[in-house]
Amino acid sequence: MSAKSFLDTNVIVYAFDQTHAKKAKIAQRLIADGVTEKKVVISYQVVQEFINVALRRFRVSITPADLESFVLTALFPMTAVSWSPSLTIQGLRLQAAHQFGWYDSLIVAAALQSGCSVLYSEDLQHGQHFGGLVVENPFL
Numbered sequence: 001m002s003a004k005s006f007l008d009t010n011v012i013v014y015a016f017d018q019t020h021a022k023k024a025k026i027a028q029r030l031i032a033d034g035v036t037e038k039k040v041v042i043s044y045q046v047v048q049e050f051i052n053v054a055l056r057r058f059r060v061s062i063t064p065a066d067l068e069s070f071v072l073t074a075l076f077p078m079t080a081v082s083w084s085p086s087l088t089i090q091g092l093r094l095q096a097a098h099q100f101g102w103y104d105s106l107i108v109a110a111a112l113q114s115g116c117s118v119l120y121s122e123d124l125q126h127g128q129h130f131g132g133l134v135v136e137n138p139f140l
Contacts, residue, residue, distance in 0.1 A: 006111035008121035009049040043081035043110035081110040
């Protein structure tokens, strides 16, 4: 993994999914690579979405201490994009141009703003291009 890439929230969630072992292993590898190689980034939105899912929807609940540890040691080191007016405007333009959901538009905008060449996501169309950014479903 030489180019900088962006992880959508769904990839991180799969790292904790006991019902999809193959997806969990792939997601865990992408997160580990992100932390050690520093070539994988996420946005603050991804952190928020992940915490929301972890607190409400995990089949096996995660303890508050384990959640805090994961956020501190894995997510925060990869967080490279915070909210900004330009992110919002770019998200609005992507939403209008591609008819994405609002949160998917912000994910694409954050990946573009962080200079990524790959956006790992299961939610968007595999192979779709946004300039120099390509969507890849890591679970295919």
